[in-house]
Amino acid sequence: MVNISEKDIKPLQEKVISLHKEAVEGNEKAVQDLHQMLERVRSNYSDIPLLDAYHGSTMILIARDKTNPLDKLRWSKSGLKLLDEAVSSAPQNIIARLLRGKAAYQLPEKHFHRAQTAIEDYTFLIERQIHGEGFLNIKRYWQLIYELGNVYHRIGQNQHASMCWLRLKNETQDPDFLHLLQLKLKLLEGKPAVEYIPKVESPISKLIRRAVSATESELQPVKAARERRTS
Structure with missing residues (x-):
């Protein structure tokens, strides 16, 4: 991996923001295009928490568009992990905070228990806005x-x-x-x-x-057959 210059990141960031806006509005193609672009960019460049945050947010949007509950879980957890890492690396970055806060707000509390994350990020953003350091x-x-x-x-x-x-x-x-x-x-x-x-x-x-139980049930006949062979 190599570092990317500020000159190079500006047009990239503009493209990411544009695609992300379309993705949030429900454009599934934009979601996939953004995911592929960020995977490629993040594999080539390091130390850009904002790109991690956008990729995490994109994974949450992928989860939104999935129908299988386990797929929703997998993508949501991956997205939250990236968002947490981005905020941990750049805790003063207001865009990373906004992306994580919005994700935490939108995910069902009874499933993900992320209310405190939303409160932390929203409070941070509101305080910055009050002190004239926001962008909203x-x-x-x-x-x-x-x-x-x-x-x-x-x-x-x-x-x-x-x-x-x-x-x-x-x-x-x-x-x-x-x-x-x-x-x-x-x-x-x-x-x-x-x-x-x-x-x-x-x-x-x-x-x-339930998924673990189902897997164990499927493996049980195989395990029993193996035990019979060895006995």
Whole structure:
């Protein structure tokens, strides 16, 4: 592997961003094209956490388009691993944080238990935006605060969810957004500040257990035959 110059990475990054936008919007060909391009580029160049983050995000999009639950699991786990590595290598990179935070937000909490990752990344991004170090327009900034409220609500942190949505209610003048926020806040009326959300076995764990059991069942006749031959 070799290092890539800043001059070389700019057009590459622009291509990646363009394809990633199409992929997020549902273009499956763009997902595959981006995956192949990033595999090739990352095999040739090293030490670029942002490319790792985009590739991780792309793997999450591949998982989105899969129909087999185990394929969804495999691609999602690979994507999350790359995203975690990218943020670990470049914790101040706001794009890597945004890509990981969005992935953590969109993956089902009951399957992946990534609410705390989303909270960490969204909080980081919101603080950077407040201090003038962000890059989001006002609507995307509001969306982050709204989604952060959703994450808190998913894990029973009702007071924190309410604080996010009340903050937005005071900032936005958009009538549709205000109506949505009123509905969200109404959901929290009468609820405790912290609500216990029972933890159940993750469906992903069940899938893995069933897959392992199925494999063992398939191997059992082979094992029995081998034991008969050796006895």
